[in-house]
Amino acid sequence: MIGTRVRLAGASLGLLIAENVFAGDAVAVGYNSEGVWTAVTYYSSSTPKGGRDYKTDKQARDEALRDLRAQAPEKMARAEILSSSDLTGYIAVAQGGKKSGKELNVVGRGKSQAEADERALAQLKQADATAKQKIVYRYFSYGADSK
Numbered sequence: 024m025i026g027t028r029v030r031l032a033g034a035s036l037g038l039l040i041a042e043n044v045f046a047g048d049a050v051a052v053g054y055n056s057e058g059v060w061t062a063v064t065y066y067s068s069s070t071p072k073g074g075r076d077y078k079t080d081k082q083a084r085d086e087a088l089r090d091l092r093a094q095a096p097e098k099m100a101r102a103e104i105l106s107s108s109d110l111t112g113y114i115a116v117a118q119g120g121k122k123s124g125k126e127l128n129v130v131g132r133g134k135s136q137a138e139a140d141e142r143a144l145a146q147l148k149q150a151d152a153t154a155k156q157k158i159v160y161r162y163f164s165y166g167a168d169s170k
Contacts, residue, residue, distance in 0.1 A: 047166030048114065049083035049107035050130055051091045053099040061099065063116070063128065064091045067164035071111075077165060080109040106130050110166035116159045117143035119152030127152035128159070136161055 048067035055061050066086035070076040078086060084107045091102050113136045118128050127150050131143025140158055147156050 048164035051087035071169035120154035
């Protein structure tokens with residue numbers, strides 16, 4: 024596998040929050056002209072530093088934005104990096120709904136998948152986004168501290 028790219032499309036008004044970063048990857052989000060997020064994608068290094076698919080956080084950001092622009096379900100007015108890092112770790116992207124009807128997307132990171140999941144879900148709870156909580160995707164990425 025050469026890198027990992029995933030796109031999550033959505034059509035509801037939402038917020039995206041990233042916690043402190045711990046992984047060699049980048050998460051990008053695209054918005055339409057009304058400020059509604061329409062797609063989320065990430066790029067992660069599938070090999071340790073020195074491997075054929077290792078990317079620095081800057082390179083991962085470039086890949087995630089390139090992929091987002093290529094695969095966005097509708098014309099994007101704006102694309103931005105939600106989070107990126109050059110360290111090894113586990114990542115969880117979770118989603119929950121607020122009473123206002125807005126969706127909240129968060130990125131939790133940790134030294135284990137359970138820790139990343141827990142951090143993402145804790146962010147949703149703290150933001151009072153408790154309706155329809157779910158982990159949307161999980162992944163692992165190698166960073167500069169990998170061997």
